[in-house]
Amino acid sequence: MTPNDLRAAVLNVKRWSRADQRAPNKPLMIAYALAKYLQGHDQMFSYEDEVDQDLYLLLQRFGPARRVYHPEYPFWRLINDGIWQLDNAEGCLPRKSNNDPPKSELVKHGVLGGFSDEAYSLIKEDRQFTIDLLNSVLNENFPESIVPDISAQLGLELALKQDNKRDPKFRADVLNAYNGRCAICGFDARLNNNLFAIEAAHIKWKQFNGPCTVNNGLALCSIHHKALDKGVIGFSSDMRLKISQALNGGKVIDALFWELEGKQISLPRNKNLFPSEGYVKWHISNVFSS
Numbered sequence: 233m234t235p236n237d238l239r240a241a242v243l244n245v246k247r248w249s250r251a252d253q254r255a256p257n258k259p260l261m262i263a264y265a266l267a268k269y270l271q272g273h274d275q276m277f278s279y280e281d282e283v284d285q286d287l288y289l290l291l292q293r294f295g296p297a298r299r300v301y302h303p304e305y306p307f308w309r310l311i312n313d314g315i316w317q318l319d320n321a322e323g324c325l326p327r328k329s330n331n332d333p334p335k336s337e338l339v340k341h342g343v344l345g346g347f348s349d350e351a352y353s354l355i356k357e358d359r360q361f362t363i364d365l366l367n368s369v370l371n372e373n374f375p376e377s378i379v380p381d382i383s384a385q386l387g388l389e390l391a392l393k394q395d396n397k398r399d400p401k402f403r404a405d406v407l408n409a410y411n412g413r414c415a416i417c418g419f420d421a422r423l424n425n426n427l428f429a430i431e432a433a434h435i436k437w438k439q440f441n442g443p444c445t446v447n448n449g450l451a452l453c454s455i456h457h458k459a460l461d462k463g464v465i466g467f468s469s470d471m472r473l474k475i476s477q478a479l480n481g482g483k484v485i486d487a488l489f490w491e492l493e494g495k496q497i498s499l500p501r502n503k504n505l506f507p508s509e510g511y512v513k514w515h516i517s518n519v520f521s522s
C-alpha cells in the first residue's frame with residue numbers, strides 16, 4: 233500500500249447510505265482515529281472505553297439529527313473498506329449477512345478497531361501526510377463553516393486548511409440576487425463600500441454535489457449562515473423560516489431567531505433565482521434538526 237492508495241481508499245469510503253442522504257458515520261470514525269494518531273494514540277481503539285462515547289458525541293453534534301446514534305456501525309463496517317482492522321472480533325462471528333453485532337457484543341468481547349497495519353505505518357511515518365488526509369476527509373464531508381468546530385472537538389490545535397474549491401462567481405451572483413442583504417434578518421453592514429459578515433451559503437452542501445448556482449444559494453449574515461449549516465434553521469417549501477426546537481438562548485436569540493419563525497424570508501426579485509425546492513428539501517431531511 234502506498235500513501236496514494238491509502239488516500240484513495242479513505243476518500244472512497246462510502247458515505248451515502250441511500251441516494252445522496254447524509255451519513256457521516258464512517259468519515260467521522262476515520263477523522264476521529266486520524267486525529268487521535270496525531271495526538272500520539274496507538275493503533276487500536278477500544279470500542280467500550282473510547283469509541284462508544286467519543287464517536288457518539290461526534291455523531292450527535294455533527295451528524296443529521298436522529299433519535300438514536302450508532303457509533304458501533306462505522307466501527308464494525310469499516311472492515312469492508314480495506315483500511316481497517318478489528319481485534320478480538322472472532323467472538324462476534326460468524327454473522328448472518330448484513331447483520332452487525334450489537335454494542336453489547338463488542339463490549340463483551342473487548343473488540344478493538346483501528347487502521348490496518350499497513351495503513352497505520354504510513355500514518356505514523358508521515359505526520360504531514362496524516363494532517364492532509366484528515367483535512368481532506370473533513371472538507372469532503374462538511375461545509376467550511378463547520379470544519380473548525382469538528383477540529384476543536386477532535387482536540388486538534390492545528391489550524392486546518394480551508395477548502396478552496398469554491399466557485400468565485402457563486403458569491404458575487406448570490407449577493408447580487410439578494411441585494412447584499414441577509415435573506416433572514418436583513419443585515420447589510422458595509423465598511424465604507426464593502427460588505428462585511430455577509431456570505432453566500434449553499435443550501436444543499438457542495439460536498440453532496442449541491443451546485444454553485446443562485447437557486448442553491450442564499451445571502452446570509454455570518455450568524456444565519458452558521459445556523460443554516462448547523463441545522464438550527466431550515467425552510468418550508470414556501471420559504472418560511474423553521475427553527476430547531478433544540479435552540480436555546482436569551483433575548484438576542486429571540487430577536488435573531490424566534491421572532492422570525494414562520495416568516496417568509498426575503499427572496500430575489502427574479503423568480504427564476506428562487507431556491508429550488510429539491511435543495512431546500514435535502515437540507516430539511518439531512519441537516520435541519522427539528
Ligand SMILES: [Zn+2]
Pocket residue numbers: 414415416417418419452453454455456
Ligand atoms: Zn442574518
